[in-house]
Amino acid sequence: PFFRREERFLVLMADHLLEPELLSSFLDFLKEEEKGEAQAFLAIDRRLQAVYQLEEATKVWVDDEGIIRVLGKGIRDFNGVDCGCFCFSPAVLSELAGEVEQGWGNLSQALSPVITRRGLRAFQIGDCFWLDVDEPADLEVAKKKLLSRLVSPRDGVVARYFNRPLSLRLTSVLVPLPLKPNFYSVVNGLMCLAASVLFALGFGLMGGVLAQTASIIDGVDGEVARLKFQETSFGAYFDSIIDRYSDAFLIGGMAAGLISAQGGQLTVLFPAFLALAASPLSMLSKEKLKNLTGKEYYPQEEGWLSYLPVNRDGRLAIIALGGIFNLGFIALWFLAIMANLQVIYRLIKARGILNS
Amino acid sequence: PFFRREERFLVLMADHLLEPELLSSFLDFLKEEEKGEAQAFLAIDRRLQAVYQLEEATKVWVDDEGIIRVLGKGIRDFNGVDCGCFCFSPAVLSELAGEVEQGWGNLSQALSPVITRRGLRAFQIGDCFWLDVDEPADLEVAKKKLLSRLVSPRDGVVARYFNRPLSLRLTSVLVPLPLKPNFYSVVNGLMCLAASVLFALGFGLMGGVLAQTASIIDGVDGEVARLKFQETSFGAYFDSIIDRYSDAFLIGGMAAGLISAQGGQLTVLFPAFLALAASPLSMLSKEKLKNLTGKEYYPQEEGWLSYLPVNRDGRLAIIALGGIFNLGFIALWFLAIMANLQVIYRLIKARGILNS
Numbered sequence: 001p002f003f004r005r006e007e008r009f010l011v012l013m014a015d016h017l018l019e020p021e022l023l024s025s026f027l028d029f030l031k032e033e034e035k036g037e038a039q040a041f042l043a044i045d046r047r048l049q050a051v052y053q054l055e056e057a058t059k060v061w062v063d064d065e066g067i068i069r070v071l072g073k074g075i076r077d078f079n080g081v082d083c084g085c086f087c088f089s090p091a092v093l094s095e096l097a098g099e100v101e102q103g104w105g106n107l108s109q110a111l112s113p114v115i116t117r118r119g120l121r122a123f124q125i126g127d128c129f130w131l132d133v134d135e136p137a138d139l140e141v142a143k144k145k146l147l148s149r150l151v152s153p154r155d156g157v158v159a160r161y162f163n164r165p166l167s168l169r170l171t172s173v174l175v176p177l178p179l180k181p182n183f184y185s186v187v188n189g190l191m192c193l194a195a196s197v198l199f200a201l202g203f204g205l206m207g208g209v210l211a212q213t214a215s216i217i218d219g220v221d222g223e224v225a226r227l228k229f230q231e232t233s234f235g236a237y238f239d240s241i242i243d244r245y246s247d248a249f250l251i252g253g254m255a256a257g258l259i260s261a262q263g264g265q266l267t268v269l270f271p272a273f274l275a276l277a278a279s280p281l282s283m284l285s286k287e288k289l290k291n292l293t294g295k296e297y298y299p300q301e302e303g304w305l306s307y308l309p310v311n312r313d314g315r316l317a318i319i320a321l322g323g324i325f326n327l328g329f330i331a332l333w334f335l336a337i338m339a340n341l342q343v344i345y346r347l348i349k350a351r352g353i354l355n356s
Numbered sequence: 357p358f359f360r361r362e363e364r365f366l367v368l369m370a371d372h373l374l375e376p377e378l379l380s381s382f383l384d385f386l387k388e389e390e391k392g393e394a395q396a397f398l399a400i401d402r403r404l405q406a407v408y409q410l411e412e413a414t415k416v417w418v419d420d421e422g423i424i425r426v427l428g429k430g431i432r433d434f435n436g437v438d439c440g441c442f443c444f445s446p447a448v449l450s451e452l453a454g455e456v457e458q459g460w461g462n463l464s465q466a467l468s469p470v471i472t473r474r475g476l477r478a479f480q481i482g483d484c485f486w487l488d489v490d491e492p493a494d495l496e497v498a499k500k501k502l503l504s505r506l507v508s509p510r511d512g513v514v515a516r517y518f519n520r521p522l523s524l525r526l527t528s529v530l531v532p533l534p535l536k537p538n539f540y541s542v543v544n545g546l547m548c549l550a551a552s553v554l555f556a557l558g559f560g561l562m563g564g565v566l567a568q569t570a571s572i573i574d575g576v577d578g579e580v581a582r583l584k585f586q587e588t589s590f591g592a593y594f595d596s597i598i599d600r601y602s603d604a605f606l607i608g609g610m611a612a613g614l615i616s617a618q619g620g621q622l623t624v625l626f627p628a629f630l631a632l633a634a635s636p637l638s639m640l641s642k643e644k645l646k647n648l649t650g651k652e653y654y655p656q657e658e659g660w661l662s663y664l665p666v667n668r669d670g671r672l673a674i675i676a677l678g679g680i681f682n683l684g685f686i687a688l689w690f691l692a693i694m695a696n697l698q699v700i701y702r703l704i705k706a707r708g709i710l711n712s
Contacts (some may be wrong), residue, residue: 020625048382069462075449102598139682163543163640174671203626205375227576232710233648233710234707234710234711236648237641237645237648237706237710238703238706238707240640240644241637241641241699241703243642244633244637244640245633245635246607246628247631247633248629248632249629249633251629252633255625256622258627259625260622264622266615266616266619269608269611269612269615273604273608274604276604276629276632276633277600277601277603277604277605277608280600280640281597281600281636282377282598282634283638283640284596284600284636284639284643285597285646287640287646287647288592288593288596288643288644289593290643290647291643291646291647292589292592292593298554312367327563328461333436335624345599347597350590350593350594351590351594354588354589354590354593355588355590
């Protein structure tokens with residue numbers, strides 16, 4: 001047997017997609033209910049407007065005490081939808097076994113005498129994601145829904161409107177491959193290194209296109225990680241280190257290329273060093289603030305600054321455009337100004353946050 | 357009146373130095389004791405070996421229940437020392453007032469009938485710092501003790517054996533000035549900027565001496581802040597941003613000076629960019645790890661790495677020596693290797709910490 005006789009057990013529909021948070025909060029709920037009288041539980045979704053193919057779903061009527069009184073596909077009065085995620089006690093199992101022997105064909109039908117006798121305790125899943133995948137068409141919907149969940153509210157302007165739509169397509173193609181998210185972080189870093197060599201050798205157009213492609217790939221590692229539930233703390237750490245090196249390579253390569261092109265004139269070193277000094281402070285200031293306040297810092301709440309290309313997506317776009325249009329000197333100055341503007345903005349903001 | 361009739365109140369000796377943590381943990385203790393029967397409390401130190409001028413101190417005998425049964429300067433049997441930090445209820449105040457009217461000259465004497473009647477509840481201060489300052493000679497001891505408390509266990513090798521002893525002397529001279537800790541952070545940054553200009557113009561010796569002096573000043577902001585109890589989160593944030601810029605200035609200035617000296621040869625840009633890429637990652641990796649694990653990261657626990665000049669004190673010393681001995685090219689390569697070695701070390705360590 002796959003469960004111990006005396007223990008409660010979960011019954012999950014094999015064709016339902018559930019996000020792990022749904023299950024873990026269901027388990028927390030069950031833990032709290034452990035000493036209660038209820039013997040049967042069902043996770044339900046009350047966001048009726050948002051349920052995909054509501055007509056196909058199994059509906060429920062939950063009373064004011066949180067007990068499901070009616071369950072079925074065709075019921076008229078309902079205020080929730082069955083997410084395909086049950087918990088039963090061994091006592092309920094024997095009852096269900098009895099019903100099945102008497103000829104009830106499926107779980108919903110076999111449950112109805114149990115519901116009449118005992119009621120079924122409802123667990124509301126809140127904002128969690130789930131999806132019933134029945135038809136081949138549903139599979140496409142499932143893919144789209146999972147991909148759309150990958151867009152981060154922290155995305156900068158370039159990421160949101162240019163990189164993310166492209167990286168999502170790339171991710172949907174790459175995700176079946178048996179490659180870890182960190183692999184894409186490394187690919188991203190190597191592409192930036194290659195782009196910086198191209199810049200240094202004077203191939204600005206190729207370097208620029210490669211740098212922007214790397215910026216798109218930069219989204220893939222996180223997307224694959226979230227899609228495959230392979231997000232790890234080390235992955236986040238590794239990615240952030242690779243990104244800092246990539247920034248430095250690109251600025252260094254662009255500066256070296258410009259010095260060569262201008263016959264050894266060194267004025268370009270000034271914006272290059274200013275840009276290189278400020279770029280890592282973008283992330284450093286966020287992390288430091290998070291540590292000092294104990295709260296997440298949201299770049300999307302930075303007012304007018306969040307419309308400027310100051311985050312990594314924006315910085316890479318400046319470098320890429322500088323290479324493509326042979327405007328490296330202007331790009332480095334623009335980058336230096338943007339990156340340092342962000343540092344000053346956050347310094348002032350940090351003063352307000354930390355002194356209050 | 358300076359207190360409300362119905363409330364308990366603290367009595368502190370005006371000539372005792374107490375660290376704020378001593379008072380705050382005493383207050384926590386009093387909060388817990390609020391519903392108890394005790395009406396009088398005294399903070400005591402049981403580290404008898406460590407008490408300064410034990411013969412002058414007021415001693416106590418604490419019984420197994422934590423009640424002080426005897427208190428006085430000349431008592432023979434004692435197991436604790438009075439830290440000059442009492443809490444009384446209004447009832448005890450009236451009793452004390454009565455004793456004083458009957459002619460008892462000081463608090464210790466006036467307390468003895470109270471102790472006989474009620475006992476005095478002891479609060480053990482643990483590792484907290486306090487000092488009774490009576491004579492002019494004690495003032496010097498107080499200064500030394502306060503200064504010695506400023507040495508950070510996080511100090512790198514150069515900081516511990518070279519910078520810190522000098523910065524402590526400097527701090528003891530500067531601390532009476534009405535200047536905020538952030539002022540010294542700015543001075544440190546400006547000195548690094550000046551040193552980098554000197555490097556760029558070819559004055560390596562002067563630049564090197566100035567850079568190392570800045571490294572010493574870098575300790576003063578934190579020391580003054582801790583000494584004056586003016587430590588702020590914003591101060592820590594501000595200092596860390598200034599330090600990152602200072603590093604970048606120095607590396608950039610040194611690289612520019614070398615390129616000029618070598619008639620425009622650009623090979624030095626390679627170690628300069630590698631050093632500049634890795635330097636901010638020293639701090640970034642610590643902050644990121646702290647955020648991901650929720651725990652402090654201790655560079656002093658990095659084994660063999662903690663003996664190498666990889667932290668800021670070490671990096672500045674490399675730059676300073678490179679300038680002073682006209683070995684900038686070697687210094688930049690050494691710096692690049694050290695800084696990147698640290699990044700790789702922490703990457704491997706982070707993998708172990710975060711995957712476990």
